[in-house]
Amino acid sequence: MSTSIAQTAEHVHRDDVGSRLGMWLFLFSELLLFGGLFLLYAVYRSEFPGDFHFAAATLDTSVGTLNTLILLTSSLTMALAIASLRSGSLRASNWLLAITVSAGAAFMVNKYFEWSAKIGHGLYPNSDELVMRTPGENVFYGLYYTMTGVHGMHVLIGMGVLGVLLCMQMRKPRRSTILAGDAARSLVLPGERGVVSYARITLVYEENAEIVERGVPRLENAGLYWHLVDVIWIFLFPLFYLIS
């Protein structure tokens, strides 16, 4: 096992630690992007504490809490998806990934209804309603739409990346099953069913092992991104929904 991994690594020149390092560097740039927005929030909040409290009271705490629980659970299923892929159970990993992507979708649906309700009340940047209100409220809603919007965009991108990885994990074994079946049928004489199934299983097993070995670092990096989106929401949630 160890020699086969070493040979593969030599063959394809793969550097898992290096790719993870690159992913973390990218995540730090994301951290500073949101950090700048949080700084903006902190400065304006210290300038307009009363307006921020008043405006935050109009946000629905229960929707925010529900979305927090959805994202936390999606982080759990993400971590479990990586763990099960590492241990070689591709099916479990696929299911857990599907649940993760669905949780992201549920989060976005909630966000859609939340934004629609706010826009329905005329509370959006440069609306007739908001322009007549206090400067602090204008800044609060501007930051609210910018920060939850940029975060929502990250959720969508994460869903896309995880969806692509899920498709890659799901597609290959099926194709290999058919290929292996055809190859085995052409090779083996009729009546030798035992040999057919053995050849089929061996090939499928090898294909799966390859998917697992190549897929784990990829899924880990995608997982890091997904967890970062969760970390950002962990800070967004109390600052926007709980300060009233």
Add this chain to the structure above:
Amino acid sequence: MDHTETARHDAAVTASPVRYGSYFVVWIALVMLTGLTVTVAGLHLAALSVLTAVAVASVKAFLVLNHFMHMKHESWFFRLMLGVAILTLAVTVLLTFTDIWYRARTFRQAQDTLLLPLRALRRSRTSRSLS
């Protein structure tokens, strides 16, 4: 990095510590902390509520970084990088606030110069549409 450290790091990365149970424990802790922060916010502790909210959020972020993002299995170099990133953010925040705290309050004026023309524009537009 000496041999034992390299070996330990390789073991940590490749031996794949699959502990499903610990992930569930972390998740339960995260959910409970969410409950805590919502409850504390309901108590209306004024200045303290922001402090507790940020403190609880930091603990939750630490749990996610350490367990879900496997920071505890990474080498010292990854932790150093994370530390530098967080420090950079902290310095930026601190320097900005030293400016804000010791500066005359110009924000309200700036907001008014931004909002008053907008309001005037709105009024003129509505009066034009009425006439």
